[in-house]
Amino acid sequence: MSFDLDQVIQVFIQEARELLQTMEAALLHLENEPTDSETIDEVFRAAHTIKGSAGLFGLNEIVSFTHVMEDVLDRARSGDTLIDKKLIALLLESGDHLNELVTVFAVEKSQLGDAAIKRGQDLINGFAHYRPTQTISVLSNAEPTAPKVELYNEANVASNLWHISLRFGPEVFRNGMEPSSFIRFLSSLGTIIRITTLLDNMPDADLMDAESCYLGFEIEFDSTADKNTIADVFRFVNEDCVVHILPPHSKLTEYVELIKSLPEANSRLGEILVESGALTPQELQQSLDAQRTEAEASGKTALLGDILVAQGSVEPELVKAALDKQTTIKDQKNKENHFIRVQADKLDSLINLIGELVIAGAGASLLARNSGNASLHEASSVVTDLVEEIRDSALRLRMVPIGETFNRFQRVVRDVSQELGKEIELVIAGADTEVDKTVVEKIADPLMHLLRNSMDHGIESPARRIAAGKPAKGTLKLNAYHDSGCIVIEISDDGSGLNRDRILSKAIDAGLVSANAALTDQEIYKLIFEPGFSTAETVTNLSGRGVGMDVV
Amino acid sequence: MNISVEKNDLQTSVALAGDINIYTAAELKSELLSCVAESANLEIDLSEVKEFDSAGLQILILAKREAKRVECDLKMKAHSQSVLQLFELYDVAAFFGDPLLIPTDTNLEQTSDRRNV
Numbered sequence: 001m002s003f004d005l006d007q008v009i010q011v012f013i014q015e016a017r018e019l020l021q022t023m024e025a026a027l028l029h030l031e032n033e034p035t036d037s038e039t040i041d042e043v044f045r046a047a048h049t050i051k052g053s054a055g056l057f058g059l060n061e062i063v064s065f066t067h068v069m070e071d072v073l074d075r076a077r078s079g080d081t082l083i084d085k086k087l088i089a090l091l092l093e094s095g096d097h098l099n100e101l102v103t104v105f106a107v108e109k110s111q112l113g114d115a116a117i118k119r120g121q122d123l124i125n126g127f128a129h130y131r132p133t134q135t136i137s138v139l140s141n142a143e144p145t146a147p148k149v150e151l152y153n154e155a156n157v158a159s160n161l162w163h164i165s166l167r168f169g170p171e172v173f174r175n176g177m178e179p180s181s182f183i184r185f186l187s188s189l190g191t192i193i194r195i196t197t198l199l200d201n202m203p204d205a206d207l208m209d210a211e212s213c214y215l216g217f218e219i220e221f222d223s224t225a226d227k228n229t230i231a232d233v234f235r236f237v238n239e240d241c242v243v244h245i246l247p248p249h250s251k252l253t254e255y256v257e258l259i260k261s262l263p264e265a266n267s268r269l270g271e272i273l274v275e276s277g278a279l280t281p282q283e284l285q286q287s288l289d290a291q292r293t294e295a296e297a298s299g300k301t302a303l304l305g306d307i308l309v310a311q312g313s314v315e316p317e318l319v320k321a322a323l324d325k326q327t328t329i330k331d332q333k334n335k336e337n338h339f340i341r342v343q344a345d346k347l348d349s350l351i352n353l354i355g356e357l358v359i360a361g362a363g364a365s366l367l368a369r370n371s372g373n374a375s376l377h378e379a380s381s382v383v384t385d386l387v388e389e390i391r392d393s394a395l396r397l398r399m400v401p402i403g404e405t406f407n408r409f410q411r412v413v414r415d416v417s418q419e420l421g422k423e424i425e426l427v428i429a430g431a432d433t434e435v436d437k438t439v440v441e442k443i444a445d446p447l448m449h450l451l452r453n454s455m456d457h458g459i460e461s462p463a464r465r466i467a468a469g470k471p472a473k474g475t476l477k478l479n480a481y482h483d484s485g486c487i488v489i490e491i492s493d494d495g496s497g498l499n500r501d502r503i504l505s506k507a508i509d510a511g512l513v514s515a516n517a518a519l520t521d522q523e524i525y526k527l528i529f530e531p532g533f534s535t536a537e538t539v540t541n542l543s544g545r546g547v548g549m550d551v552v
Numbered sequence: 553m554n555i556s557v558e559k560n561d562l563q564t565s566v567a568l569a570g571d572i573n574i575y576t577a578a579e580l581k582s583e584l585l586s587c588v589a590e591s592a593n594l595e596i597d598l599s600e601v602k603e604f605d606s607a608g609l610q611i612l613i614l615a616k617r618e619a620k621r622v623e624c625d626l627k628m629k630a631h632s633q634s635v636l637q638l639f640e641l642y643d644v645a646a647f648f649g650d651p652l653l654i655p656t657d658t659n660l661e662q663t664s665d666r667r668n669v
Contacts, residue, residue: 173574173577173606173607174574178605178606179606180605180606180638180641180642183641183642184641194643195641195642195643196643197642197643197644197647199610199613199614199617202610202613202614202617205585205614205617205618208581208614210577210578210580210581210607210610210611211574211577211578211607213606213607213610214610215606215610217642
């Protein structure tokens with residue numbers, strides 16, 4: 001069992017990391033287009049999915065933190081909160097914090113350090129500005145059975161029970177379903193505190209069809225199950241039944257929507273809700289008042305369209321969950337078409353075996369050639385061809401597009417440029433150039449140093465750039481391409497370039513070259529790659545304009 | 553399902569036996585409604601009801617509602633186990649207002665055990 005769990009948690013870790021990367025990329029995109037609703041959705045979905053799967057593993061710290069993020073994002077999504085630079089910065093930091101949370105709880109299975117706890121709290125406090133509710137409940141050592149964090153505010157009803165409204169459709173009996181079996185099943189998830197059976201929709205005796213179902217129920221339900229589990233009870237009858245599920249302490253407005261959306265008269269439903277303890281009389285009064293003002297404002301009572309909208313909005317969480325599920329399934333499908341996750345060591349052993357196969361094949365073909373047997377020779381040369389093809393494609397298996405690594409630098413560029421007070425844009429070209437996975441991992445760090453160098457020393461401050469007649473925004477370019485069997489990764493910037501004399505004098509000072517050596521420009525520029533040629537000594541002018549630092 | 557109707561001067565007695573469910577609901581509806589229409593005092597004996605489902609319950613509720621409308625005094629008695637269980641699940645006993653014989657717990661458990669088997 002623990003073995004299984006370990007494997008599953010590995011998947012979670014990887015998934016969370018990928019989602020955080022997606023989130024980061026989306027946030028960076030948002031910085032340029034703060035109103036792009038699709039990207040906001042993407043960020044939201046990422047946070048939501050992380051929260052959901054962290055909940056599965058009982059990683060409450062992650063759940064509670066993500067919940068706060070999700071809350072803010074949800075408001076951003078609905079347009080209640082505007083996305084500004086500050087919020088994006090906050091969200092980016094939160095992404096980093098989450099990454100650490102994942103590392104600490106899922107990978108190391110240890111506890112957070114004080115610094116991280118403080119940072120988390122700071123971030124949550126930062127978010128508080130964007131959230132409507134002031135009460136923030138942070139689960140620290142909550143029992144694992146409560147993965148759901150609900151935020152309470154004064155507009156919520158007092159009842160601590162679930163409220164479930166069911167209206168079975170006329171076809172239920174004819175479709176071979178029996179409402180009582182659903183309710184019996186429901187009681188296996190908790191306790192039905194109170195049930196009100198409604199037959200208000202049953203027409204007069206003459207019109208009543210004995211085989212149609214007119215039943216409706218209002219149920220007060222005590223359960224620790226989550227909303228999806230409860231909704232699942234009615235999954236089989238979903239098409240034939242209008243189901244509304246309100247969690248404990250739902251917002252009063254949700255009850256208003258519920259009352260509005262159900263076919264019975266408002267006052268009748270209100271009475272039922274009060275009688276069954278879902279609402280206090282004051283709450284009912286309040287909600288009916290709210291409804292009346294609303295109706296007066298719009299000049300008419302709720303129309304069918306409104307009812308439908310209301311029905312949609314009564315269960316935003318469920319609808320959202322369903323939508324999210326659909327999109328993630330769709331996304332996953334797209335991805336699945338392209339990728340299969342294979343363990344790296346399996347791939348390594350395959351490649352090793354193929355190496356052996358190439359050697360053995362070469363030996364065999366040599367023997368075949370020496371044997372003088374023409375048909376054997378022919379056969380072995382076919383085998384050799386095939387082996388070569390296998391080798392090539394096996395090596396290609398390890399190739400990944402470099403774009404992912406490049407995209408990671410967007411964040412670096414953004415952070416560093418803000419730190420330096422410069423405006424820098426990263427332009428990426430050749431993102432789909434394929435590079436061996438191990439190489440990608442190894443060059444990521446050197447590339448970052450080069451980028452930092454470029455930004456720090458190459459690109460000038462906006463004022464100086466304008467003075468030099470350049471646009472205030474500096475451009476940093478990352479390019480990758482294949483060139484005669486090599487992969488060339490090129491970093492260039494439109495900064496001030498290398499100062500030849502300065503490099504030379506520094507190099508002479510450092511004893512790298514003798515004072516009277518005649519060096520070409522190229523040789524001088526190469527000096528900057530010398531070990532010990534510290535960037536600290538050459539604080540300015542370190543990277544080249546048009547020179548292009550090639551790293552292979 | 554078997555419906556036997558006995559009429560005397562004072563009241564009409566109806567005894568329902570067998571399954572009262574979606575398959576017999578239509579028949580039961582017309583039978584009960586005509587009884588409600590014809591008499592001012594109606595008593596329904598449910599002691600021999602075997603299967604009882606929501607469709608059957610709907611008919612009983614309809615009959616009760618109709619009886620109230622035409623001021624017929626409709627009573628039900630001797631509810632069988634299956635009727636009681638559904639009444640309890642749906643909490644509709646108060647609607648009918650008839651006295652129910654509450655079975656002892658052991659009886660209930662036995663029946664539910666049998667159900668599970």
